Amino acid sequence: MSKREKYSFAAAPATAKKFWKSLEAKENPAAFAKAAEPEFPMGVGTVEDAASVSRRGFLTVATATAAAIGLEGCVRRPVEQILPYAQAPEYLNPGVPMHYATSVERRGEALGLLVTTHEGRPTKIEGNPEHPASLGSTDLLAQAMVLDLYDPDRSNAPKQGEAKKTFADVDALMASIVRTHSADAGAGLRILATPSISPSFLRLRAAVQQRFPQAKFYTWTPVNESNAREGARLAFGEPVVAHHDYQGAKIILSIDSDFLQTESGSIRSARRFADGRRLSQATDSMSRLYVVESTHSTTGANADHRLALAPSKITAYLRALAKELATAHRIELGPLGAALQGASNAGLPTKWISNVAKELVGARGRSVIVAGSRQPAAVHALVHALNAALGNHGATIVFSSVADTTETDQTASITAFAAGLEGAKTAIILGGNPVFDAPADLDLATKLARVETSLHFSGTHDETCHATKWHVPRAHELESWGDLRALDGTVTIQQPLIAPLFGGRTDLEVLAQLAGERNWRGYYVVRQTLRGAAGVQNGFESEWRRVLHRGFVAGSAEPPRPGVIDMSRVATALGRSEPAVDGFEAVFLACAKMLDGRHANNAWLLELPDPLTRITWDNVALLSPKTASELGVRNGDMIRVTRDGTSIELPAWKLPGQPDKAVGLLMGWGRKHAGRYGNDVGFDVYPLRRSDALHSAAVQVAKLAGSYPISQTQDHDSMEGRPIAIDGTLEEFKADPTFAIHRSPTPRTLPLWREVEYRGHKWGLVIDLGACTGCNTCVIACQSENNIPTVGKAMVAKGREMHWIRIDRYFVGEDANEPEVAFQPLACQQCEEAPCENVCPVEATAHSPEGLNDMAYNRCIGTRYCANNCPYKARRFNYFNWHTKNEADEEVPPTRQMQFNPNVTVRMRGVMEKCTYCVQRIETARTATKIAGRPMRDGDINVACAQACPSNAITFGDLNDAASRVSRQNQVSRHYKLLADIGAQPRTTFLAKVRNPNPEMSA
């Protein structure tokens, strides 16, 4: 359980040794200086040089390598060495972590990040509080991406076929490509890239286009925004981004949009949505969320009213709603009205049309209708039209222009790319993994094989690399220089936290080489773009330093504007309504964990339970309980999903709230070349995804013999009528603002002994169940902060997962097909009269004067009595040495150790562990403030889960400080203690969830 073992690579396996050698080579300053020469011309000794050097620093005082002396049997302990720098990087203070601002692209949005590095190792990712898109929080994937950085299966050298090459070879190849295509003006040159929001990328793409006029650029990513863009193009004549004010809106109607988790800009949406629903006293008001969706999404789980419709019915519903608005409520839709005459309510619950329409009209200018990226462009256009007609434009919805206005529909683009490969000399694929995730009918693999020269730049040697002639390592986001344009236009900088561990180029560098830039390194590319940008001409260096410090260019956000809609174009686009499919439909879902498959080798995400099904290490075909019983399948039974000819086989799973006859298929699983963790995990559903129907398609479903074992972290869905995740309606709340504490009262008994008084600090945590969307970001945040291991599918099945904080999910309500969902984040409650402490025979867990339920791992002998006696079952036991070997006896690679937080003990086998309120952060802050000679203030400390939470559902602080946020939360009337009747006096408390149902809906 050594916090330093993790640096000891003496025991690392051969492969790791090899890796380490290469890294040391990188560390060798001479070699390094040479490698970096183009980047740092003589004489330039500027801040960012030093900064970047320091981030490349690897050997530190802390990296001490234990090496036992063989023959001296009587030696009192293994001799251990200290390897200081030969030449210390400036600004590096060994033992003190540094934080750098950078950013990452997520579904067209730029997330501003703040990354913690320990002696040059990025270990933890937080949101950049000043950044408009992250607001100090992050999403699930951003928390997990630090593990991707240390993925042991990232490719570490360029390859031609299977032959290892060097970057010199790559440069030669690039040169030859440039030479050939200078001849044909790029006629034979095809470049496929993922959609980019990087100003530098656009600049360089233009430059390349200029150099090779005939060259063709294509764009593809499987989970994309094309429908929204095209919808906007229809409505406004230009592709614009809509910004919804979920806080100000009173009525929110989501048309198949999972804006709280998987859609673009989800962090800000979640924050605003939660802010619109925080109730502190009875007079407060809250928004009402209607969700009409073709699966059961996180957003649906947070809805006040939810309508599950098969995908083909959703358009029909929206038309019917529009018609109702136009006819019943005289909403002016102009030419659109005529186009809607055909709309009928057939097969749709009328109350959902009449009531929702009434509500929307009642909240003119204070409502929001939002369509999901799965919905066709026409639906997006119609939604824009309705919002406009309801007067929401300019009020609750504003618009800004997109980064890349030239981008066309990606399905068309990838189809064109596939077609264009005939007669192409060179195909360059920047990132992505099209062979795996492009529409199956395009059959890219064989087409690529015919191309003379084909390169794929990618982090791992993935499916696409196996189809191309060349593979070149692509640097991880945390290793790259870059710039991104947030949805609101804010220009955000991406700076490397560490030199590419395995070498690697960025898209920008490749384009720069093609464009023939002299300084093609990302660093110079980005600086040049920024220099070119307006406003930062004079005093560039100081501005550049400010930008690096802040992470983005202040004030670069473009002023939002209302859109000018053209109803007639929408009307024509709407055309006739397609008949609803009867029979099964497949819905292709963006996985909250894998997204499109790019995170398939991330053990944290693989082991993270799915927000709703609680399934780990697998994806399944989601069926409604009704449909499942019609098919006669139980959970885990294998089914075959067929779409004219092609078929996939995967286990079925009953998800309450899934629309009948709609088979939910999660994308991104079943990778073949993801790496040791991701290979053949789950089931690939892309074979059914075709360019003609990208998001849903009619399929046949057949039950197969046999079933498949699924590992869940929670297999019991009902609360058994116990007051656990307490929720109530707005009426109940207004009637009795303290309804929660009445359902879970603390027993009033005279104490048998004098209770402990907590003078000084009294740490506490309040979790607002009303704000929690169940996105699971906190789970990964905790995992990366506290060195929590993953245990593998088999062990999860045994119930040995190690997550310190988990999100319990309960289905509420009678109808299994229309359940309400209750989420409850649960970690150690830090009980003041902790049952676990009483039973520990060795004082391994005891109370701190500040009320923490301390856990001394090094004292624990592992009787597991504390876990038995914990009513919340918040304690986790290391049944094996998860950090050295997994249960399959596979060595855990040393790269994994590089992510460890040196301030948290790495627990060994046989030790109990649990949430400690991030005590390492508390102690660090204590020392820091002591040195600074000031008292600790509210906000000096934040626990990892609270920091990451997009919807600010978790508040941490000092309960003895009446002014602290947590104290104020503690005063909120929805406040209650979980299982209060046991009398353990939990320090963590909850705010009950309040739902806002429309009485008329139940009538």
Place this chain on the structure above:
Amino acid sequence: MQIFPKTLNILPLALAFVTFVAGGAVTGIVWFYFSPKNFQVGYAPEQPVAYSHRLHAGQLGMDCRYCHANVESSAEAMVPPTQTCMGCHTLVKAQSPRLQVVRDSWASGEPIEWVRVHKLPDHAYFNHAAHLNAGVGCASCHGRIDQMEVVAISQPLGMGWCLDCHRNPGPHLRPRDQITNMAWEQTASEEAVQALAANVHPPENCSGCHR
């Protein structure tokens, strides 16, 4: 019939003797010998460079923080980079054969492989900055480094030893400006000592040191 010789009748006495005397002796030996005081103290490994603290810190009177620069701001008391040595030794003793290792390191960029002397168990999170700023002097834990030709452990560095001070910090505290003064003696009055200790609250709970 008679089975045993008469002499066996002393058995009870013998047993009593063994249990009490020998047993006691064993306990005593274990108690003393298997203690950090015995295991830790005096460990003085040979270093790749025959660096003399007695010369530098003692005779030349260099301040600890000249080399251990960040000790007041970091948990780690950082062993200086080769750079620091070369700062002087490009001019002083520039050719001394004893400094060959240092010059090689500087030339090659390969670190000097110092042998770690003071090492706490890995699950004990000692923080230099916190202790120095509270007024604990270097000498309190490291002893008279300025008199050591080769650095050796002078204190037990065991949990019991830590707690002695954490439970009664007063006598071990000194004015901030005396932190690196090796020769400093506690001369202040009892009241002054307690006054010094008043705003120092060393933790005695687990998470104070173990996380």
Place this chain on the structure above:
Amino acid sequence: MTSPTKTNTTVESDERVASLLLAEYETPDGCADAAAKLRDAGYTKFDAHTPYPVHGMDAAMGMRDTPIGWIVLAMGMTGCLAGFLMMFWMNGIDYPLVIGGKPPDAIPSMVPVMFEMTILLSAFGAVFGLFGLCQLPRHHHPIFNSDRFARATDDHFFISVDASDPKFDLKKTRLLLEGTTPAHLELVEEYAS
């Protein structure tokens, strides 16, 4: 078991001294009568050897009560107190920690261990007290020189009169014992060493 007055013969040195007179009886009654006679004749250093504790024999031999109970009592109280002090000092004084919000030196939770300590030390008192009072183990004893004595652990009853008894006189004592009609009477001798 040939002649009535057989003395054991395995000899290294001829230096032999009378050690004790050993009378053998078939029944407990005979043994008890003899014991009573010796008692009344004022003998003190004599003993009865029986395969099992014969009732009334204590009275017949005029023995005082055993003090072993007091030893046990003392040990028991020591155990109880030791247990309490140990826990009170360890958890309450030397390193008090807040456990489950309870006072570090809470007495009620100490009761079980105090009880067990009481029992444990009492048991030690009983067993080692027994050994002490009986001066066991004593593997060598002159009485074992007699071959017939083996039946003392089987089905016969013996009376031994120690030669060191002030009233011991080879002739008188022998007469006295013969008067109790023993099944067998012998003089057990011990090598002077």
Place this chain on the structure above:
Amino acid sequence: MSEAHFTPVEEELAHGAESPIEYLGERNLLPPTMTMRQLTETVCAPTELKTPKAWWIGFGIALMGAGILGASVSWLLFKGVGVWGNNSPVSWAWDITNFVWWIGIGHAGTLISAILFLFRQKWRTSINRFAEAMTIFAVMCAGIYPGLHTGRPWFDYYMFPVPNSMVLWPQFKSPLMWDIFAVSTYFTVSALFWYVGLIPDLATLRDRSTGDTLPRKVRRFAYGFFSLGWRGSNRHWQHYERAYMILAGLSTPLVLSVHSIVSFDFATSVEPGWHTTIFPPYFVAGAVFSGFAMVLTLMLVCRSVFDMKDVVTMKHLELMNKIMLTTGSLVGYAYAMEFFVAYYSGNQYERYVFLNRAIGPYAWAYWSMIACNVIFPQVFWWKRMRTSIPVMFVISILINIGMWFERFVIIVTTLHRDYLPAVWGMYSPTIWDMGVYIGTFGFFFTCFLLFLRWLPMIALAEVKATLPNAHPRKSHAADHADDHGHDTNLAEEPTALPAE
């Protein structure tokens, strides 16, 4: 001699005994014709005659079992507790189940020796040695578990109050600490009690092992050494009897305390189904129940193998069956009462746990428990059943199975579904769980067979004292010397005739 020799109970009662207990104490349990010599011969024979083949076979099997224990434990230590089926929420499973089960088995010995002794139950004398031996070996088996079920057994010494460089001490509020003290005390005292009882009989064996062949010499030396030079001196017998009685007096509260404290492991927790005040008496009754069952099982085998029908008579067996009937009913009452309390408390968590036991996923375990512990023993209401060897043999085994299930039900069904449904889970054992359990049996029987072969399995001296005419008919109490022998008799008060 066969059981036919005995006068039936009714007739005995007709002879004007005040109560059954009285009659048990008064009349001889052995055939009237049994002499002291015969008794010695019968009891010593197994240790002196040639080893029966049955013994060798049994011993071979037992040794193999012990080997399994060794293997399973090594694997456990090498890999970690993960090789067992334990998980979250079921952090305790077979390990603690078997611990409690073995400890329970271990209760009969001391109970028979101590409590029956204090109640002057003469009939105990022919089975107490046997039962005590079983106790010691069972407690050894039990002791294996607490030591090995921890995650890091090499740090178990943290639980001992020894000075250490961490200046940390055990946490005496933990029932586990109470457990450690209780079980180790129990083991020590039982062992002492057993050994003290053995001393006179070892002396007997010593004195019987004459002859000059090497084996005889070795026997003589070994028995001689461990009998500590016992010479049956009445001055020793006096201390001996008092010490023995005191030990019995100490063991009685001890035996009650041990299982009470074991039950505290559960009763003091907050888990529904564990947090119950009825546990201590309920656990003790259960322990006695299973203990007697195990004694009976073994006794029946040895009795036939070593032909001890005259020493361990049908009367003994019948009495034991009566005790099992009693304790079995006590346990049954406890089961019922648990349910009632859960229902009457109105606490939903309690209610759920008990319903879940009866109709949940582990209902099969619950009902096997009820059947084996409560229903089957009821056949002992009929004398025909009480006195039928095959019936009592089967029932005694069933009871041990049932009592194992009781512990399994208490531990697993509570843990697998407690307060928060989100963390409910299931438990299933692995081969290593079973390996360790089977192994403990191997170890137990290895020890036990060695005991049967080398030590007198009947408390010889005590049985002799119960023979007719074992004591002088007339008192020799002199006027000046008051007699102290009486109150400390091994057997009941002798019927003193007036001195002539």
